[in-house]
Amino acid sequence: GQNIDQPTEMTATEGAIVQINCTYQTSGFNGLFWYQQHAGEAPTFLSYNVLDGLEEKGRFSSFLSRSKGYSYLLLKELQMKDSASYLCAPLDSNYQLIWGAGTKLIIKP
Amino acid sequence: NAGVTQTPKFRVLKTGQSMTLLCAQDMNHEYMYWYRQDPGMGLRLIHYSVGEGTTAKGEVPDGYNVSRLKKQNFLLGLESAAPSQTSVYFCASTLKDAHNEQFFGPGTRLTVL
Numbered sequence: 001g002q003n004i005d006q007p008t009e010m011t012a013t014e015g016a017i018v019q020i021n022c023t024y025q026t027s028g029f030n031g032l033f034w035y036q037q038h039a040g041e042a043p044t045f046l047s048y049n050v051l052d053g054l055e056e057k058g059r060f061s062s063f064l065s066r067s068k069g070y071s072y073l074l075l076k077e078l079q080m081k082d083s084a085s086y087l088c089a090p091l092d093s094n095y096q097l098i099w100g101a102g103t104k105l106i107i108k109p
Numbered sequence: 110n111a112g113v114t115q116t117p118k119f120r121v122l123k124t125g126q127s128m129t130l131l132c133a134q135d136m137n138h139e140y141m142y143w144y145r146q147d148p149g150m151g152l153r154l155i156h157y158s159v160g161e162g163t164t165a166k167g168e169v170p171d172g173y174n175v176s177r178l179k180k181q182n183f184l185l186g187l188e189s190a191a192p193s194q195t196s197v198y199f200c201a202s203t204l205k206d207a208h209n210e211q212f213f214g215p216g217t218r219l220t221v222l
Contacts, residue, residue: 042213099151
């Protein structure tokens with residue numbers, strides 16, 4: 001079956017760095033997305049990785065290892081507005097997104 | 110541009126009632142999707158469309174029907190609502206295919222009593 005595993009909740013301090021891990025098992029693989037979702041709002045796109053390695057975009061970076069079925073999202077210089085859920089979603093062989101339940105990130109002052 | 114809009118934002122139904130959720134996008138996107146999101150679970154795909162006049166079943170299609178008569182609109186219908194359909198429903202669209210980012214509407218919060 002298809003499975004996404006990411007921590008349910010994480011806590012970090014404002015100004016710090018946090019890494020949110022995601023492991024996945026899918027039938028085929030065509031890339032992996034990360035989305036951010038604030039409470040009560042819709043998801044918004046953060047990143048898309050299709051090749052192994054690190055993609056950096058401002059304070060956010062995303063890493064992919066296809067051989068390990070592993071990705072992480074790295075958030076630097078944390079701000080209070082980064083408090084949100086972070087959704088990992090690989091694209092399977094049928095080009096369907098398989099969504100994880102998300103990691104709720106709590107930022108403390 | 111308004112992006113992706115959904116109507117209504119909130120709705121309460123009684124078991125057995127029917128309703129239609131409307132999704133509209135003004136970005137000329139080809140692909141459109143309907144998801145439901147329940148607490149502690151990932152987004153689950155209900156139905157999707159890869160172009161005007163086409164629809165396909167997703168992971169959880171039972172109890173729902175869809176239509177895409179115009180490229181910019183994607184309708185989700187509940188013929189006979191059940192309490193298990195209480196959820197938040199999101200519509201999304203992408204420009205060309207699944208490699209592109211999905212743009213989401215604000216969601217519809219549906220309660221079935």
